[in-house]
Amino acid sequence: MAVSGLIMLGYLLVHMYGNLKFFQGQEYFDSYLEGLEDIFYPYLPHGGALWILRVVLLASLVAHVYCAITLWRRNKVAAGYTGGKRYHSKQNRTGIQRSYASFTMRWGGVILLLFIIGHLAQMLPNWLAPGGPSDSKYERVVNGFEIWWVVLLYTIGLVAVGFHLWHGFWSALTTLGQNRSSTRKDSVITIASWVLSVVIAGGFLIVPFAVFFFGAGS
Numbered sequence: 138m139a140v141s142g143l144i145m146l147g148y149l150l151v152h153m154y155g156n157l158k159f160f161q162g163q164e165y166f167d168s169y170l171e172g173l174e175d176i177f178y179p180y181l182p183h184g185g186a187l188w189i190l191r192v193v194l195l196a197s198l199v200a201h202v203y204c205a206i207t208l209w210r211r212n213k214v215a216a217g218y219t220g221g222k223r224y225h226s227k228q229n230r231t232g233i234q235r236s237y238a239s240f241t242m243r244w245g246g247v248i249l250l251l252f253i254i255g256h257l258a259q260m261l262p263n264w265l266a267p268g269g270p271s272d273s274k275y276e277r278v279v280n281g282f283e284i285w286w287v288v289l290l291y292t293i294g295l296v297a298v299g300f301h302l303w304h305g306f307w308s309a310l311t312t313l314g315q316n317r318s319s320t321r322k323d324s325v326i327t328i329a330s331w332v333l334s335v336v337i338a339g340g341f342l343i344v345p346f347a348v349f350f351f352g353a354g355s
Contacts, residue, residue, distance in 0.1 A: 138309075139310075139312040142305050144194070145194065146302070149298075156344055159275065166274070167273050173186075198253075245300050248297040249301055252290075252297065252298070255290065255294070268287075278348070302334040303331060306330040307327055310326050
């Protein structure tokens with residue numbers, strides 16, 4: 138689960154970097170996205186690298202969801218044997234060691250999955266085109282983010298991304314043995330998790346907010 142999560146994290150960082158090219162104008166943005174189709178060409182066919190990336194991401198997503206469901210089931214079984222107390226901790230009088238983010242990981246993950254499906258539907262050529270269809274990805278972005286409910290749904294989805302990253306990044310590095318701090322609140326990894334979640338969620342929200350509130354791209 139940690140490895141699949143880190144793979145998707147790497148993709149999010151690259152994807153966010155690409156999204157910010159929106160501010161360089163329609164011609165540049167559309168040209169950049171079209172250029173992605175020719176990565177490693179002629180060693181790979183047109184669009185081949187992107188299809189490899191899609192397969193890797195899909196496999197990572199399936200593995201991540203499978204592991205999450207498996208851990209949730211094991212946790213329920215463990216709770217049954219311990220009377221509902223999964224972990225004992227001085228930090229929590231209920232005996233269940235949870236932060237708000239870890240408590241919402243399951244439902245946040247469901248929201249995140251729905252958000253991914255909706256985002257893909259919007260970005261695919263004229264499949265789901267709020268605001269009007271267009272052959273230009275730049276125009277589809279602008280057309281969609283000029284609508285208040287689209288921006289609201291994106292905001293909800295990206296807040297879920299932030300919470301998921303906050304707890305998930307810390308958990309992934311802990312699983313891989315990198316967090317050796319005895320007090321989580323004092324851990325550098327905890328601070329890094331906060332910073333990472335804010336940067337990524339905020340970085341993705343810049344474009345919809347710029348379009349909706351400031352008329353970017355109009």
